[in-house]
Amino acid sequence: MTLAVSDLAVSFGGVTALDGVSFTVRPGSITSIIGPNGAGKTTAFNAITGYLQPTAGRINYDGAALTGLRPSAIARRGVVRTFQRTSVFPSLSVADNVLTGLHLSSTAGFLDVLVRRRWLVLEESSLHTDVEEIIGFVGLGHRRDEMASALPYGEQRLVELALALAARPRVLLLDEPGAGMTGAEKTVVSGLIRQVREQGVTILLVEHDMRMVMGISDTVIVLNHGRVIAEGTPGEIQAHPDVIRAYLGAPRGPA
Amino acid sequence: MDQLLQHLVNGLVLGGTYALLGIGLTLIFGLMNVVNFAHGEFYTLGAYVAFAALTLAGVNFIVGILAAIVAGAALGWLCEVTLLRPLRSESIDTTMLVMIGVWIAMQNGELLVWGGVAKSIPHPFPTAPLVMGPVAIAPLRVIVLILAVGLIASSWLLIHQTKLGRAMRATFQDRDTAALMGVSIGRVHAATFAFGSALASAAGALLGPVFLVYPSMGDLASLKAFSVVILGGLGNLTGATVGGLLLGIAEELGAGYISSGYRDAVGFVIIIMVLLLRPSGLFARQERIG
Amino acid sequence: MTALGRGLLAAAMVTLPFWLADPYYLHVVIMAGIFGVLALSLNLLLGYAGQLSLGHAAFFGIGAYTSALLTLKREWSFWPALAAAIALAAAAGWIIGRLALKLRGAYFVLVTISFAGVISLVSVNWIELTNGPLGLPGVPAPDLGPWSLRTKAAFYYLVLAAVALSYAVCRRLVCSRIGRAFVALRENEPLAESIGVDVTHYLVLAAVVSAAMAGLGGSLYAHYTRFVSPEVFLFTYTVTMVIMVVAGGKGTLAGPLVGAVLFTALPEALRLAASWQWQMLAYGLLLVLLVFFLPRGIVPQIVASFSGHPRSAPTSRTPLQ
Numbered sequence: 001m002t003l004a005v006s007d008l009a010v011s012f013g014g015v016t017a018l019d020g021v022s023f024t025v026r027p028g029s030i031t032s033i034i035g036p037n038g039a040g041k042t043t044a045f046n047a048i049t050g051y052l053q054p055t056a057g058r059i060n061y062d063g064a065a066l067t068g069l070r071p072s073a074i075a076r077r078g079v080v081r082t083f084q085r086t087s088v089f090p091s092l093s094v095a096d097n098v099l100t101g102l103h104l105s106s107t108a109g110f111l112d113v114l115v116r117r118r119w120l121v122l123e124e125s126s127l128h129t130d131v132e133e134i135i136g137f138v139g140l141g142h143r144r145d146e147m148a149s150a151l152p153y154g155e156q157r158l159v160e161l162a163l164a165l166a167a168r169p170r171v172l173l174l175d176e177p178g179a180g181m182t183g184a185e186k187t188v189v190s191g192l193i194r195q196v197r198e199q200g201v202t203i204l205l206v207e208h209d210m211r212m213v214m215g216i217s218d219t220v221i222v223l224n225h226g227r228v229i230a231e232g233t234p235g236e237i238q239a240h241p242d243v244i245r246a247y248l249g250a251p252r253g254p255a
Numbered sequence: 256m257d258q259l260l261q262h263l264v265n266g267l268v269l270g271g272t273y274a275l276l277g278i279g280l281t282l283i284f285g286l287m288n289v290v291n292f293a294h295g296e297f298y299t300l301g302a303y304v305a306f307a308a309l310t311l312a313g314v315n316f317i318v319g320i321l322a323a324i325v326a327g328a329a330l331g332w333l334c335e336v337t338l339l340r341p342l343r344s345e346s347i348d349t350t351m352l353v354m355i356g357v358w359i360a361m362q363n364g365e366l367l368v369w370g371g372v373a374k375s376i377p378h379p380f381p382t383a384p385l386v387m388g389p390v391a392i393a394p395l396r397v398i399v400l401i402l403a404v405g406l407i408a409s410s411w412l413l414i415h416q417t418k419l420g421r422a423m424r425a426t427f428q429d430r431d432t433a434a435l436m437g438v439s440i441g442r443v444h445a446a447t448f449a450f451g452s453a454l455a456s457a458a459g460a461l462l463g464p465v466f467l468v469y470p471s472m473g474d475l476a477s478l479k480a481f482s483v484v485i486l487g488g489l490g491n492l493t494g495a496t497v498g499g500l501l502l503g504i505a506e507e508l509g510a511g512y513i514s515s516g517y518r519d520a521v522g523f524v525i526i527i528m529v530l531l532l533r534p535s536g537l538f539a540r541q542e543r544i545g
Numbered sequence: 546m547t548a549l550g551r552g553l554l555a556a557a558m559v560t561l562p563f564w565l566a567d568p569y570y571l572h573v574v575i576m577a578g579i580f581g582v583l584a585l586s587l588n589l590l591l592g593y594a595g596q597l598s599l600g601h602a603a604f605f606g607i608g609a610y611t612s613a614l615l616t617l618k619r620e621w622s623f624w625p626a627l628a629a630a631i632a633l634a635a636a637a638g639w640i641i642g643r644l645a646l647k648l649r650g651a652y653f654v655l656v657t658i659s660f661a662g663v664i665s666l667v668s669v670n671w672i673e674l675t676n677g678p679l680g681l682p683g684v685p686a687p688d689l690g691p692w693s694l695r696t697k698a699a700f701y702y703l704v705l706a707a708v709a710l711s712y713a714v715c716r717r718l719v720c721s722r723i724g725r726a727f728v729a730l731r732e733n734e735p736l737a738e739s740i741g742v743d744v745t746h747y748l749v750l751a752a753v754v755s756a757a758m759a760g761l762g763g764s765l766y767a768h769y770t771r772f773v774s775p776e777v778f779l780f781t782y783t784v785t786m787v788i789m790v791v792a793g794g795k796g797t798l799a800g801p802l803v804g805a806v807l808f809t810a811l812p813e814a815l816r817l818a819a820s821w822q823w824q825m826l827a828y829g830l831l832l833v834l835l836v837f838f839l840p841r842g843i844v845p846q847i848v849a850s851f852s853g854h855p856r857s858a859p860t861s862r863t864p865l866q
């Protein structure tokens with residue numbers, strides 16, 4: 001159940017984005033990756049979830065290798081991510097977005113669909129129940145039938161979260177869940193993240209908002225120039241001299 | 256060997272005009288990101304305008320070509336301003352559909368105006384071929400090649416040496432900065448589309464007298480233009496020039512040594528092979544205008 | 546549409562040859578049906594999976610030629626030839642699907658046009674196989690047991706069955722996780738991957754099913770007109786299909802059918818007034834106008850004006866009723 005990254009290196013076009021990064025994400029924990037801009041955080045996410053081919057290194061989950069797999073195969077293993085820029089299915093309603101997100105909850109293939117046996121009808125029905133549950137969880141019940149792209153920014157990011165949850169992750173990678181959100185919205189999201197962890201999901205997140213990070217994380221990993229420069233509890237990181245130096249001294253507020 | 260030289264020479268003439276088509280489209284597709292399926296229709300327009308000028312108005316050959324260029328530029332400007340500008344924020348699919356509509360409308364418009372019977376454009380040059388060793392070439396084709404080269408050279412000059420050219424390059428490299436520096440984005444877009452279309456019309460006016468003129472000649476021209484652009488790399492002037500010449504030569508060699516029925520397939524095959532094997536084109540690393 | 550409406554429509558369709566016996570009108574209806582199948586097939590790829598393929602006439606033509614050649618030259622009976630036509634068209638669809646994986650957008654469009662262009666040139670030049678530009682006359686009518694489906698009324702029922710089958714297949718696909726996967730790919734591919742949609746599998750599936758259905762249309766066309774020539778590969782057919790889908794409403798189930806009826810009936814009506822060049826000219830202008838004023842097509846516009854508030858594009862509401 002452990003996500004383990006070993007000696008991960010990514011370079012493109014002569015630029016080394018990641019230079020031998022290693023860390024382990026404890027199952028059931030909330031781990032945050034922080035670092036100044038350009039430290040390689042989103043690159044790490046992209047490499048772990050298959051959107052980028054690493055130049056070197058390995059990523060393992062639950063003992064099996066994730067390196068070299070396509071993003072959809074990685075999602076099937078239970079490792080699901082969100083994106084830094086809002087990512088929803090724009091012309092679908094919120095409900096249809098989540099229904100689409102439940103793709104992995106079924107295994108119906110082409111012939112199954114053509115023949116449409118009773119079990120398929122029942123399955124579709126139960127998927128609709130799941131949609132209501134997930135929408136309720138993120139608090140978007142009142143927006144159920146609205147087009148996703150018409151929602152305000154903060155609510156679109158909740159749709160994103162709902163989508164990721166629909167994919168039934170065992171490890172959830174959140175790419176800047178607080179970006180562009182108001183203080184109130186960030187509190188809501190932090191609460192949701194904690195609730196998700198309580199359901200047994202391991203959380204790995206990248207974030208710039210230090211208050212948010214220090215507030216919810218069990219472990220904080222600090223990247224700078226493509227390397228891990230520190231790893232520990234929020235308290236340890238806030239006092240860590242290398243970290244302070246990397247940020248030029250601002251342990252509170254956005255980097 | 257003699258045959259080879261003859262094919263090469265024919266290929267150069269053809270290739271010169273393909274280069275014009277390609278340069279025009281590489282600006283429109285490569286820089287403006289408009290999938291201009293109507294590009295071949297500007298080619299046809301050029302041929303018909305030249306036809307009209309030479310047969311109906313009785314002007315001389317060069318004036319006929321100029322008339323075609325002007326017509327292409329004017330209609331291109333109009334298209335950009337009325338159709339493309341309002342859609343600039345839409346997806347590439349939308350502009351593609353619009354240009355397909357323009358394609359159909361223009362082609363059938365020409366069919367209605369001129370009828371489907373192929374027309375022959377008269378030219379003032381002697382028909383007896385010039386013979387240089389193993390190669391025989393009609394004087395018309397020599398003139399076509401010279402004019403094509405001249406137009407290609409003018410295009411290069413325009414892009415690299417004039418203020419408009421600099422504005423174009425700036426806009427397509429970084430639109431916001433160019434706007435901040437005072438470049439009129441709207442004008443640049445319209446001028447680019449007009450210029451690209453004018454080149455297509457020029458190609459049509461040049462090849463019109465060599466072959467026949469008929470309404471559906473633009474279909475293949477469009478595809479060959481895309482072929483040249485893909486071969487040379489999007490937005491790449493050198494690539495389009497060399498690509499056009501290569502296509503012309505490849506077609507002639509193919510028609511001569513393999514089969515003339517499949518000559519048009521060369522362009523298609525190039526598109527498929529390049530996109531599958533080396534999608535950025537042969538000249539990707541070279542300078543791109545924008 | 547209400548259940549009553551659907552019932553009435555079905556009754557009308559089933560009894561049609563009895564109240565519309567004029568062979569000319571039956572002909573128009575049959576052609577509308579064949580194009581309905583074609584439009585539905587293109588809609589799967591274009592409307593739902595979001596891949597603009599402009600080579601659709603290739604699948605149509607492959608279906609037509611396969612069916613014609615097998616019945617003419619190998620004396621196969623209609624039904625196995627139909628199966629072969631569908632299979633071969635599906636194989637061509639598989640190729641296009643694999644190509645779509647590497648290319649998107651304008652590049653994919655260009656490759657599909659090139660593919661269709663090459664096939665078209667082959668049909669013109671490979672005279673031993675296809676008889677070249679002269680075409681293949683005398684394609685036999687389909688047979689159902691001892692009966693030959695030679696009359697228009699009989700063929701109408703065959704086409705009706707094909708339309709019903711195609712519609713049913715599309716509906717089942719669209720209202721399932723498969724249809725949702727197609728739409729996901731269309732809307733946001735990286736996001737689709739992150740929730741486990743296997744791009745390869747679904748793109749190829751869309752292309753294969755779409756092509757197979759077009760092959761069905763092609764076979765029906767060959768056995769109805771009893772003549773096949775390289776003209777089946779004409780870009781005009783692709784354009785007509787695209788207009789039917791885009792005008793009717795891409796990404797809806799009823800849209801392509803509405804488009805097919807409209808753009809089969811309209812030309813026939815116009816034929817009395819003007820030549821086909823005017824018609825095609827009008828199509829071109831219509832396409833431009835549609836993009837500006839009715840970008841989602843006719844059916845979504847009608848649906849929206851009936852329900853009053855902005856809905857999401859009709860996608861996968863599984864009608865459990």
